[in-house]
Amino acid sequence: MSPEHRISGSIQVLMSDFRSLDRILNPRSVAIAGVAPAEAGEFNTGLLFLETILEYGFKGNLYPLNPRGGESLGLKVYANIKDVPETVDYVISCIPARHVLQLVRDCAEAAVRAICLFTAGFSETGRQEAEALERDVARLAKELGVRVIGPNCMGVYSPSVRLSFSVDFPKESGPVGLICQSGGNTLYLVRAAAQRGVRFSKVVSYGNACDMDECELLEYFAQDPQTEIVAAYMEGVHNGVRFKRVLSELAARKPVVVLKGGSTEGGLQAAASHTGSLAGSDEVWDALLDQTGAVRAHTLDELVDMMVTFRFMPVPAGRKVCVFGVGGGATVITTDDCASSGFVLPSLPGPMRDELRSAVGGDAGAILGNPVDFPFWLAREDRYRHVLSRLLDWEGTDLMFFQIPLRSAMEELDGARVTINSLLDDTIEARGGSPKPMAVIVHCLATAEAWHAASEFATKCYEAGLPFYYSTSSAALAVDRLMRSQSRKVGVDGRG
Amino acid sequence: MSPEHRISGSIQVLMSDFRSLDRILNPRSVAIAGVAPAEAGEFNTGLLFLETILEYGFKGNLYPLNPRGGESLGLKVYANIKDVPETVDYVISCIPARHVLQLVRDCAEAAVRAICLFTAGFSETGRQEAEALERDVARLAKELGVRVIGPNCMGVYSPSVRLSFSVDFPKESGPVGLICQSGGNTLYLVRAAAQRGVRFSKVVSYGNACDMDECELLEYFAQDPQTEIVAAYMEGVHNGVRFKRVLSELAARKPVVVLKGGSTEGGLQAAASHTGSLAGSDEVWDALLDQTGAVRAHTLDELVDMMVTFRFMPVPAGRKVCVFGVGGGATVITTDDCASSGFVLPSLPGPMRDELRSAVGGDAGAILGNPVDFPFWLAREDRYRHVLSRLLDWEGTDLMFFQIPLRSAMEELDGARVTINSLLDDTIEARGGSPKPMAVIVHCLATAEAWHAASEFATKCYEAGLPFYYSTSSAALAVDRLMRSQSRKVGVDGRG
Numbered sequence: 001m002s003p004e005h006r007i008s009g010s011i012q013v014l015m016s017d018f019r020s021l022d023r024i025l026n027p028r029s030v031a032i033a034g035v036a037p038a039e040a041g042e043f044n045t046g047l048l049f050l051e052t053i054l055e056y057g058f059k060g061n062l063y064p065l066n067p068r069g070g071e072s073l074g075l076k077v078y079a080n081i082k083d084v085p086e087t088v089d090y091v092i093s094c095i096p097a098r099h100v101l102q103l104v105r106d107c108a109e110a111a112v113r114a115i116c117l118f119t120a121g122f123s124e125t126g127r128q129e130a131e132a133l134e135r136d137v138a139r140l141a142k143e144l145g146v147r148v149i150g151p152n153c154m155g156v157y158s159p160s161v162r163l164s165f166s167v168d169f170p171k172e173s174g175p176v177g178l179i180c181q182s183g184g185n186t187l188y189l190v191r192a193a194a195q196r197g198v199r200f201s202k203v204v205s206y207g208n209a210c211d212m213d214e215c216e217l218l219e220y221f222a223q224d225p226q227t228e229i230v231a232a233y234m235e236g237v238h239n240g241v242r243f244k245r246v247l248s249e250l251a252a253r254k255p256v257v258v259l260k261g262g263s264t265e266g267g268l269q270a271a272a273s274h275t276g277s278l279a280g281s282d283e284v285w286d287a288l289l290d291q292t293g294a295v296r297a298h299t300l301d302e303l304v305d306m307m308v309t310f311r312f313m314p315v316p317a318g319r320k321v322c323v324f325g326v327g328g329g330a331t332v333i334t335t336d337d338c339a340s341s342g343f344v345l346p347s348l349p350g351p352m353r354d355e356l357r358s359a360v361g362g363d364a365g366a367i368l369g370n371p372v373d374f375p376f377w378l379a380r381e382d383r384y385r386h387v388l389s390r391l392l393d394w395e396g397t398d399l400m401f402f403q404i405p406l407r408s409a410m411e412e413l414d415g416a417r418v419t420i421n422s423l424l425d426d427t428i429e430a431r432g433g434s435p436k437p438m439a440v441i442v443h444c445l446a447t448a449e450a451w452h453a454a455s456e457f458a459t460k461c462y463e464a465g466l467p468f469y470y471s472t473s474s475a476a477l478a479v480d481r482l483m484r485s486q487s488r489k490v491g492v493d494g495r496g
Numbered sequence: 497m498s499p500e501h502r503i504s505g506s507i508q509v510l511m512s513d514f515r516s517l518d519r520i521l522n523p524r525s526v527a528i529a530g531v532a533p534a535e536a537g538e539f540n541t542g543l544l545f546l547e548t549i550l551e552y553g554f555k556g557n558l559y560p561l562n563p564r565g566g567e568s569l570g571l572k573v574y575a576n577i578k579d580v581p582e583t584v585d586y587v588i589s590c591i592p593a594r595h596v597l598q599l600v601r602d603c604a605e606a607a608v609r610a611i612c613l614f615t616a617g618f619s620e621t622g623r624q625e626a627e628a629l630e631r632d633v634a635r636l637a638k639e640l641g642v643r644v645i646g647p648n649c650m651g652v653y654s655p656s657v658r659l660s661f662s663v664d665f666p667k668e669s670g671p672v673g674l675i676c677q678s679g680g681n682t683l684y685l686v687r688a689a690a691q692r693g694v695r696f697s698k699v700v701s702y703g704n705a706c707d708m709d710e711c712e713l714l715e716y717f718a719q720d721p722q723t724e725i726v727a728a729y730m731e732g733v734h735n736g737v738r739f740k741r742v743l744s745e746l747a748a749r750k751p752v753v754v755l756k757g758g759s760t761e762g763g764l765q766a767a768a769s770h771t772g773s774l775a776g777s778d779e780v781w782d783a784l785l786d787q788t789g790a791v792r793a794h795t796l797d798e799l800v801d802m803m804v805t806f807r808f809m810p811v812p813a814g815r816k817v818c819v820f821g822v823g824g825g826a827t828v829i830t831t832d833d834c835a836s837s838g839f840v841l842p843s844l845p846g847p848m849r850d851e852l853r854s855a856v857g858g859d860a861g862a863i864l865g866n867p868v869d870f871p872f873w874l875a876r877e878d879r880y881r882h883v884l885s886r887l888l889d890w891e892g893t894d895l896m897f898f899q900i901p902l903r904s905a906m907e908e909l910d911g912a913r914v915t916i917n918s919l920l921d922d923t924i925e926a927r928g929g930s931p932k933p934m935a936v937i938v939h940c941l942a943t944a945e946a947w948h949a950a951s952e953f954a955t956k957c958y959e960a961g962l963p964f965y966y967s968t969s970s971a972a973l974a975v976d977r978l979m980r981s982q983s984r985k986v987g988v989d990g991r992g
Contacts, residue, residue, distance in 0.1 A: 336762070
């Protein structure tokens with residue numbers, strides 16, 4: 001076997017391919033084609049990219065391009081990529097589609113190896129001439145040895161080199177790799193997951209995938225030592241057989257969650273309009289994902305939930321859950337949510353119930369069953385922590401759901417001299433080093449103030465290593481999927 | 497027929513019953529039993545009720561009660577309800593359960609006709625002696641002619657007399673009547689619906705329903721001229737046959753949405769622990785609601801969505817929807833959501849597509865199919881309003897979904913010199929007097945800032961009479977239910 005190859009699990013990838021992709025996803029220098037001169041008061045998307053990359057703090061050299069030259073945001077604007085005084089690793093194209101072929105030629109002459117085409121107006125339009133142009137771009141780039149991401153995409157977010165297409169993405173790296181065929185959905189997925197503590201190794205918004213496609217990116221993430229969990233939003237695949245093989249091999253090594261956009265007939269057509277994807281029927285996708293061992297998500301929020309779950313939730317040993325929290329009505333709905341995802345709530349043993357009753361000091365307003373409804377006005381001093389510790393130690397359960405409905409700006413909690421904030425602090429402290437898997441669920445958010453508070457709680461939770469959810473139904477669904485995917489894996493390993 | 501009766505539709509209710517209930521739900525005077533003296537630094541739930549009712553601005557007289565007498569929050573505290581210098585319409589009990597029988601006796605002696613038992617510790621505990629006490633309370637109250645709401649409930653929110661158990665509930669009245677067996681869920685339902693423009697005639701949190709039950713309250717709402725739409729969260733019913741009759745008669749006259757908490761086996765047990773309800777299986781509830789013509793909601797948020805929909809959404813004439821908004825990935829997911837609830841998206845006719853293309857000025861980044869993806873950076877001057885007006889006039893569709901993913905604090909929109917705020921203003925203005933049913937969907941909320949903005953948009957929308965949703969899937973589901981309930985009604989009327 002040549003040194004060009006390495007075998008890792010069952011995936012065999014050319015090391016040179018991995019390295020060249022790794023260079024593109026961690027570029028040392030970036031050029032942006034089509035930057036309007038900021039000083040002229042003009043606005044365009046090239047300028048927006050430049051502003052964003054500058055503000056985010058890119059670690060390498062940055063070169064705006066525009067045939068008119070001049071300056072933009074204090075940087076010299078080069079007329080052509082060929083004029084840039086170094087070989088650039090990654091060029092972002094914000095120029096009109098009709099100029100892209102020339103940009104590819106110029107990049108090749110300048111020895112540039114990768115272009116990200118933010119430029120749209122290709123196969124997604126459904127127009128024959130635009131589809132032909134996309135094929136021409138792909139063919140020319142291949143001939144000249146230039147890799148293309150897109151067209152019609154946002155490209156690469158790579159926190160380790162501080163490259164981002166949005167200033168509010170986290171600056172720290174993390175273990176999750178994400179590929180996403182929609183730029184807008186990428187923005188949402190990164191922000192929503194980040195808000196709950198997920199950090200990324202690399203994220204690639206890859207659009208129409210005329211050259212670099214989902215398979216190549218998933219192979220990269222399979223190899224990438226920085227990536228431990230993989231998530232994907234895709235509207236279609238170019239080569240179903242290859243995709244199935246790649247996904248199977250990846251899923252055997254790392255947890256993978258896939259959201260297929262365009263799962264209904266109308267959605268398939270919309271996917272074709274959006275990224276020119278050949279999409280495949282919903283049943284085919286169900287079967288395919290099931291066979292490969294990847295987890296399927298059905299909404300963007302489920303995809304976020306699964307990133308959070310794989311990142312922060314240890315796999316529970318069984319399905320017996322203790323639900324602890326505030327609110328009688330919430331306990332009823334919570335119980336339904338747990339049951340719907342296959343969890344059982346064992347009854348609180350009599351002696352434990354008696355012990356908790358005396359700890360709570362009477363039971364007016366408290367429901368000491370399972371769910372345990374612990375009214376906040378009883379949550380004083382050490383009572384609360386004692387009760388929580390006892391429940392965490394309860395050997396009759398495999399995991400705990402801690403749920404707080406956050407219905408308002410909390411005036412009633414302040415009235416009760418106990419805040420949800422202190423309740424959450426106590427919860428995190430009482431949990432201490434307990435090995436019991438626990439999810440925190442903050443739900444019933446009715447006001448902007450409640451969302452603001454929830455956002456702070458999310459931070460507290462992920463800093464304490466806890467998975468955080470916005471509904472008990474979504475938490476139960478996500479933990480169910482975690483357990484199913486894990487039991488598959490154990491089964492496969494057992495046979496292998 | 498005696499003048500005591502009035503016939504309205506098929507419901508025959510004693511006018512005296514309606515009047516006496518109406519008095520309880522619109523009390524001129526309120527007493528609160530069990531108020532700690534605020535000045536002593538003590539805290540209890542009676543004091544919290546007093547603070548809340550004072551701050552909310554109750555229009556009638558307010559009397560704190562405590563055997564110790566004294567003052568609280570500037571009001572004289574009476575030792576006993578019998579000492580109060582007027583006949584009080586509504587007494588809120590925050591005293592321990594063991595003292596409630598005496599309170600009922602005292603109230604009867606003082607000619608008080610209604611007690612709301614916030615007091616818990618009755619049948620919901622599952623303890624025999626507590627269940628017996630609840631029965632005793634109900635029996636004694638009936639003997640003495642005192643009506644009881646609860647126990648284990650928050651009681652009445654009646655904006656027209658400014659009585660509320662939460663200071664942040666809307667002060668204006670509206671057409672929605674709500675009954676809710678859980679106090680906590682009441683808080684969420686009112687706040688979440690209010691945030692999207694729903695206003696209430698009366699809301700009753702009725703807990704264990706030892707005396708006043710769901711049937712009586714639903715009969716009241718059927719009669720109440722202030723109430724046009726009825727929503728209910730219930731965990732069980734006391735008399736299934738009567739409930740079915742009452743619900744059928746109500747649903748024939750006013751839209752009704754019911755959320756049944758405790759729909760799984762575990763949830764049924766939790767419901768018993770929460771409000772001591774005899775709950776009934778999920779299948780029974782499905783059949784019952786289907787037969788009565790009530791709409792079933794499956795989550796609290798679905799119940800809120802249905803209140804919003806019945807309040808603000810005209811019934812579309814058919815299922816052909818035009819989806820208009822921002823973001824290619826969003827259009828794909830939106831299309832799936834519409835299809836899943838039975839809506840179809842007709843293709844944009846060729847001439848219209850051409851017209852829009854020239855109005856947009858090229859199609860780079862725009863998807864001019866259906867969904868129409870109109871990138872915000874094209875939304876300048878009159879272009880945007882023109883496109884929206886044309887789509888609203890499109891006779892090939894029955895309704896419009898306007899969707900905006902609100903992924904962030906909108907920095908990229910500011911960068912593009914267009915804000916979602918101005919986009920929404922333009923949308924509302926362009927819509928003008930168009931009779932086409934339209935829903936506004938603001939989704940993909942990843943940050944507290946986005947929630948804050950969404951909250952402001954919700955206000956703009958309901959002030960313009962538009963239903964507002966947080967996901968396309970929930971909007972499509974709600975409008976589907978609206979249309980199904982309406983087509984049933986037409987069917988019933990046709991037969992009747």
